[in-house]
Amino acid sequence: MDRLTRNSIIISAILLVLLIVSLAASQNELRPRVWQLNELLEDDPVLANYPYDFRVLLFLNGIVTLTSPHASEAPLEPFLAKVDPRVADKPAGSPEMRAAGQRFREVEMRAIQVMVSQPDVESVVWALDKAWYHKNKVPLGD
Incomplete structure (x- = not known):
């Protein structure tokens, strides 16, 4: 796996985690x-x-x-x-x-x-x- 692909996967995973956290917080689960x-x-x-x-x-x-x-x-x-x-x-x-x-x-x-x-x-x-x-x-x- 080349460096660009690896960085793209890491950034995509971070964005996915942030999206899940923000959705959960908006529904009062993390407040x-x-x-x-x-x-x-x-x-x-x-x-x-x-x-x-x-x-x-x-x-x-x-x-x-x-x-x-x-x-x-x-x-x-x-x-x-x-x-x-x-x-x-x-x-x-x-x-x-x-x-x-x-x-x-x-x-x-x-x-x-x-x-x-x-x-x-x-x-x-x-x-x-x-x-x-x-x-x-x-x-x-x-």
């Missing part, structure tokens, strides 16, 4: 599961209409780690005041603040439902989205 789960969150109409974007950080052994602006170490009221101007000047116990908190909890539950509707997802854990607080210049507290 990371975290990306696929994040697309589910983005495509959900309830979550899309809420001012906070829940994101999947990690998917491991059937457990999804989702970002949230609320956790035991961060009160919910500063977040609500930032995303909902109607409650910005309201005290924590006001009916408006309670309604905004209830809506947040409903949206948070929707994020859980979207995740556990997947056959390979068993549970969801939350991770405080400190980056959101930093980006929006909202103090986290003490």
